[in-house]
Amino acid sequence: MRVASSTLYQLGLASMNSQQGSLLHVQQQLGTGRRILTPSDDPVGATRALVVSQSSAVNNQYATSRKQANTNLSMELNSLNSVVTTVQNIQTLVVQAGNGTMSDADRASVASALQDSYNQLLGLSNADDGNGQFLFAGYQSSTPPFAKNGSGAVVYGGDTGQQLLQVDVARQMPTNDNGNAIFMSVQSTATYVASSPSANTGTGEFSAISVTDPTNALYGHSLSLNFATDAVTGKMQYQVMDQSAAPPAAVGAPVDYVDGAGISVGGLSLSIKGTPKDGDVVNLQPAKQAGTDIFANLQSVINALKQPIVTTADRATLANALSTANRQMANSLDNVSTVQTSVGSRMNELDALNTIGTNRGLNYTETLSGLQDLDYYSAMTEYYQRQTSLQAAQQSFMQIQGMNLFKYLG
Structure with missing residues (x-):
């Protein structure tokens, strides 16, 4: 069969181009550290790597959500700790006010201290996150949840919603508690x-x-x-x-x-x-029918302490008011403590989910590495093989190029 010189040139050029392309591909693998540069390199591996990458990205988003949830819960817990301290101080003052040796002036002084605690409690109920978002307003986080109405009574202006964050595959966690459940409720066991x-x-x-x-x-x-x-x-x-x-x-x-x-x-x-x-x-x-509004209950005992004691009936009225207030404050404290415990439990759960998420992320990283990371020893071996093949193709092309009958004619 007669082979034209042009065919020899074309075949030689195609061979060199093929070897150069293969060598360039190996160079790109070495440069990126990746075995799979395009899906065509390993269609099955590329598909699996894409799935694992997406799962890893979702896992990272869960970690971000857990971080935000932990921040929100930490701020709430700090506020609740202060609320507990304030209510405990109120209980101490209520017990102190029951001392039968106190004068009207002494009780007025206790009432003034309770009024300060009342204002402090109101301030804590309107705590925010530093960015103008109120912790205890439910979904209405842009407006203060508690305010006084025209008669001076504190009313709740938020809602009963809880903001949820997806902190893991099958876990939506509430990252706040509404003020109505904290300051205007008691436990069913109260x-x-x-x-x-x-x-x-x-x-x-x-x-x-x-x-x-x-x-x-x-x-x-x-x-x-x-x-x-x-x-x-x-x-x-x-x-x-x-x-x-x-x-x-x-x-x-x-x-x-x-x-x-x-x-x-x-x-x-x-x-x-x-x-x-x-x-x-x-x-x-029952506690749920006996006044669950901590602000109204506290205001009642403040008003009672401001009344002068003239008769034994007045003293009995005050003693009963203090006894009622003491029980109501104890129920409110139990309620706040229960919410406080719930917040702590959620933060502990976040710690556990973080550990699980970290381990899951390591597994994703290991799997992804096995799918697409380059074996440098094999790649270097292939690189030298491709380089040798290219050199051989170039040398054979040069020899074929020199095969010309005209140089033998004298």
């Missing part, structure tokens, strides 16, 4: 609260309530002890009323009142000392 209207005219002082039988049919109902003199015997009696019934219904017959004796009703136990008068009432209410 203790009963005893209280008496300021209109009471007797000297009856109630003790703290103890739960003796939570299985009692009346347990969980709002009850009251209504005092009245028996028209026949002339003895003071109390009638238990179930205020949860509609209309309120009497529970059993009236019972003779004995100063300081224990009273058991609805799975509850308490005692009352002193001399109640006709029309006096002692309310026994």
Whole structure:
């Protein structure tokens, strides 16, 4: 078969170009450290590397979300720590105010200290993150959650939402708690609260309530002890009323009142000392029905301390108000502490998720490295092979180029 000189040139040039291309490809691999430069180098490996890269990027985004969540929760926890300290100080002042040797001026001084705590508590309830976003406003984070209305009462202007962040594949975590759940709520397990209207005219002082039988049919109902003199015997009696019934219904017959004796009703136990008068009432209410607004409860005890003590009835009214406030503050403190514990638990969970995410990221990195990183020993060997092949192609082309019959004609 006759082979034209042009064909020899074309074949030689194609061979050199092919070897140069292969050598350039190996040089690019060595320069980038990557085995796969284009999908055509390894279609299956390139596809797997793309999937792993995307998974790694998502994992990194989860890590960023966890960092933001931890920042938000840390700020909330710091504020809640301050709230707990403030409420504990309030409890100390309430107990101090019950000292029977205090004068009206002394109690006014305690009321002033409680007012400072009230203002401090209001400031903490409107804490922000330093960028104008309020911690306890729910979704309404651009406006202060708590403000005083026209009558001077503190009202909540936020909502009950919780801002969620996707911190892992199957975990959306709330990164805040709304102010209504913190400052205007109590736990479902909170203790009963005893209280008496300021209109009471007797000297009856109630003790703290103890739960003796939570299985009692009346347990969980709002009850009251209504005092009245028996028209026949002339003895003071109390009638238990179930205020949860509609209309309120009497529970059993009236019972003779004995100063300081224990009273058991609805799975509850308490005692009352002193001399109640006709029309006096002692309310026994589940915590959720006995005033859960920490600001309103604190304002009530401040107002009570500002009232002068003239009669023994005035002293009994104050003692009852302080007892009620002490129980309400204890319930509020338990509620804040529960939220505080929840925040701490979420931060611990973030730490655990960070560990898992870090390990997952290392696995992705290792897998990606195995798929696309270059084996330098093999690449250098191939590089020298390609280089030798190119040199051989060039030399053979030069020899073929010299094959010319005209140089033999004289």
